[in-house]
Amino acid sequence: MNKERFEKGMEVRRAVVGSEYVDRAIQNTDDFNSPLQELVTEYCWGEVWTRPGLSRNIRSLINLAMLTALNRPHELKVHIRGALNNGCTKEEIREVLLQATIYCGVPAGVESFRIAQEVFKEEQQN
Template sequence: MTTSPPRPAGDGRSDGERYDQGMRVRREVLSDSHVDRAIAGTTPSTADFQDLITRYAWGEIWTRPGLDRRSRSIAVLSSMIALGHEEEFEMHVHAALRNGLTPDEIVEVILQSAIYAGVPAANTAFRLARPILDQARDFD
């Protein structure tokens, strides 16, 4: 099994470069319209949080070479189901489709999660994902 070498803390990228790379990935994964809404809703109280998630979640973690975006989406969907983060789960179902997962693969992720995160969590995930997946299948 190969592993991604860890990035040293001083990997040569500035905070500005991490932010720019994070914003690019964030837009590619979540869509311009989603990110534009999030940015438009930024307040002085949430500005630091928006900067944090753009630089760290998207610019540091989502840009790592160890997993492709499909695999990252599977991990995120599983985590959102297990933790009951319904709004984030719906957003990441859309993102998973953008990252190349098929509706049938997303169903498999939810089924797998039923065993490890619980049937009630998977039941909620199916309820939330159904309209998104139905719409995606209509475009196939």
Template sequence: MSETSGGESDSDAADPGAADPYAAGLRVRREVLGSEHVDRALAGRTEFTERFQDYITRAVWGTIWTRDGLDRRTRSCVTLAVLTALGRSGELAMHVRAALRNGLTADEIGEVLLHTAAYAGVPVANEAFAIAQRTLAELGEPTARPRTEG
């Protein structure tokens, strides 16, 4: 069984919510993205978007992120690479924060983006680095601050 960075299973059969993809998805979504983000997303639901929020909670968070086979650190790496490759900058900052929560360091995030540049292209990676640097700096990451000479 895969382990998360917190030492718990990615899909815990003892978890009463594991049988319900929505409950399991909501739990994992909160652990990865933070309750504040999830609460904002759910509070912003409308009749029009409610089915989409239900879908991503069940399908993405409740059946993909809970699977055995990849730990959350690896899933974060894949997610950062895919978002970068597809130029989906709107979700990149959120997943930089999630990657940190899943145990990646700022240096490891940078390595994922650098590796992605080799396969997806410099322009999308350049944008991803800018977003990641801004996000990391907002979170107080010292390596994201400008270098001082001397």
């Protein structure tokens, strides 16, 4: 493991999805899944998310489209919050989800809109 890349990844990961979420993930780490946590933090967050080619908000919007396409509701919820943390607007998120609905299918889009509304409601209460 590259310690510097891991630390950069942890910094970006916390900034995007929130320290509370990251802390829960780390607390649930054991001998079995610790290599996965290291891999995700070092390569996903430390290598790719730190690249200069795209802004964090663009990366977030791309993630929303991909997670809709893959029908990954748990990760979608996390990344909708991340998109908001990265400065994406509800309107931008809506437009990405509409675009994904056309290319990924109505059931995937309906589920993604449902999840987004849930996140927006939760964020409003905080």
